[in-house]
Amino acid sequence: MVDSSEFRNAMAMLGSAVTIVTTDGPAGRFGFTASAVCSVTDSPPTLLVCVNRASANHEHFKTNGVLCVNVLTGDHQATSGAFANRQLSMQERFSSVNCQTLVTGSPAIEEALVNLDCRVSKIDEVGTHSIFYCEILELKHSAATEGLVYFNRNYYRLNDQMRLAPDQ
């Protein structure tokens, strides 16, 4: 059997982009840091987000039925920390970023690499988590090009100098 601690140590080696997932609507405005975000299919354009059902966010996102995935840049380590910090109110979290809205009305962080504005099309449950399947209704790129990834419990900035040549 693989226990919880072994699972977490292994998953730490699966590097991933860092995103802020936001929503606004009848339940209010919320946002949290997420790395369990994954591309699913281009027809219809769909991604998925895994959310712990024990988190306060879960019901708010389900009620609003819309969300925006904001993919963070290399400058956003502190933003990631703020939206992962349960001691901070939503107002405090959002005070560190500039937001606009796209078609769903969820906060689209202007400094993000890309905003993926979505309607939740299906929610599936597996163990402790819900998988939100989200159809992308609108997207917006910023001028930023540096990515941010979380790997082995550290942040890494992805810029051109770190890119591997094709034969490396």
Added chain:
Amino acid sequence: MVDSSEFRNAMAMLGSAVTIVTTDGPAGRFGFTASAVCSVTDSPPTLLVCVNRASANHEHFKTNGVLCVNVLTGDHQATSGAFANRQLSMQERFSSVNCQTLVTGSPAIEEALVNLDCRVSKIDEVGTHSIFYCEILELKHSAATEGLVYFNRNYYRLNDQMRLAPDQ
């Protein structure tokens, strides 16, 4: 509406670990490069893999009902290319790596950062793709520590020199 090309350009900005997903069983031995792999829950320890239903691999993985996710290291750009190359036979792909087997019998690549050996517990369909929910039955770490990520259509090696300090 977000078209297929816009979707792909946006998803390219969502950096991700590079993995080789393998299987062996009644349908035979197969492996392909995948970046749409995501942690789901630690109870039971579960990850997911998105697979295009139009790919030849889809039915083989479904028939075998087991798979191993091999998370690649910074030295594995060529391995990623080999397992993504439809011109190469499975024998040719596997000739570039050393494999052992864990509990499911799927090829566990010895040079990988970590092998996540799984039983497929559920398959869900969304648009053109299937989502394989996989319970991790056994896992194994190697001595390697450098990760490999794919971002903005390039590979990046994650090593200690690129790690951000906590206040950056």
